[in-house]
Amino acid sequence: MILAQSIITLAYYALTAGAAALLLYNFVKARTWDREVLYLIVLVPFLLRLLRVK
Amino acid sequence: MSTTALVRKSLFGALAVIFLAASGKSFYDHRHLREPVVLGPGVTSIKTLGDYHASLRGTVNDINLYVLEGKEPGGTVLVFGGTHAEEPAGRLAAWLLVEHATLDRGRLIVALSANRSASTVTRPGAAYPPDYTIPTSWGGQTFRMGDRWSNPLDQWPDPEVFIHYPSGQYLAYVDVRNLNRVFPGRPDGTLTERTTFAFMELIRREKVDVAIDLHEAELQYPVINTIVTHQKGQEFATMVSMTLTDLEGFNIGTEFSPLNLHGLSHREIGDHSQAVSLLFEAPEPFLDATRGRTNADVLLTGKDEFVVKAGKHGLLFAPIDEKGWPIALRVGRHTSSVAQAMATWSEDHPDRALVAHGIPRYGDLVKHGVGYYLRDPGQAAAGRLAYE
Helix, strand or coil: CHHHHHHHHHHHHHHHHHHHHHHHHHHHHCCCHHHHHHHHHHHHHHHHHHCCCC | CCHHHHHHHHHHHHHHHHHHHHHHHHHHHHHHCCCEEECCCCCCEEEEHHHCCHHHCCCCCCCEEEEEECCEEEEEEEEECCCCCCCHHHHHHHHHHHHHCEEEEEEEEEECCCCHHHHHCCCCCCCCCCEEEECCCCCCEEEECCCCCCCCCCCCCCCCCEECCCCCCEECHHHHHCHHHCCCCCCCCCHHHHHHHHHHHHHHHCCCCEEEEEEEECCCCCCCCEEEECHHHHHHHHHHHHHHHHHCCCCCEEEECCCCCCCCHHHHHHHHCCCEEEEEEEECHHHCCCCCCCCHHHHHHCCCHHHHHHHHCCCCCCCCCCCCCCHHHHHHHHHHHHHHHHHHHHHHCHHHCCEEECCCCHHHHHHHCCHHHCCCHHHCCCCCEEEC
């Protein structure tokens, strides 16, 4: 169980990093200001988790 | 990309970084807040939980264990503060024991942050304050507000269903991180399971006679203002309850630990060790689902108009009025209950007596407040200061 937890945790962090990268990409590609704000707001908790702050 | 878009994205990006830094600092500061503990005259040594299970060493739950050894031999009592880190009266009562109690006979071992991981996070989405400050004559002492469950940063993911070890009982998934659902733990389990396993090792190796787990509960929860006891301690707990009600000026009942409800300290410590296990519950309106604002003021005063209204509709299992349940009353219930448990134990077991003095009682706390009894870390003698 502990091994499975460790593997899932690593996969989770990889997914979080991937999602953060996609959000950042979408922010760069966005053409309207409301979309840009939306992507940044969603990005913040992903970064906090990647940094292991929250 | 046009210059306008570039400028706009740069501006938004900078704002996002500021927002990230501000929120990140708040979370980081909460997780790393150091709480000073002035070692009272009775503290003779400090051990850590890792001393009882090596895999905990260096982890967030390698907590301090404050040992107060009497000059004369006797029994041993273990007090858990902070099993649930969102129940501050338990931690504060344990704090006062460390800062004030002196053992004449026997030994007292105190954990102030039984699940320290849980004290480094608040409940997601519940708008808990990150900390609270108890006013004192020297300024005030700030404590971390915590959660019921270990920090997901320290233990994750949760299973779909938590299967308790060793009973095999199915429990709520999130309780896999609840210290008071994973007793007796296992040596190779999750962080929370290894923490309870280490406590069980402590209880067995140190020949603990009485284990006392300090809690608070919402008023809508039926197990409140009571002592929950393992069947080994039924007469003992009943006598403690009767004596407290008679002498201390507050009512406290007795409940028996259900035989088939597993994972709780009052069940598993009694089943898996020689110790008698008790759990004390005090009322905490802050935890009630019907509360209004969720802030440090409600946490400490125990005043909430919506909980009072729920009481008027007969929805509560404990009384409440506009005076609320101030923290001093809740802490005082616990300190008096611990002191009375030791006294009653000593009457029944003179060969394993637990004789202490210096513990602030219910009446003292009602009169002076909690802050009066918190010692100023700035005045601590050399080597007599620890941190949680």
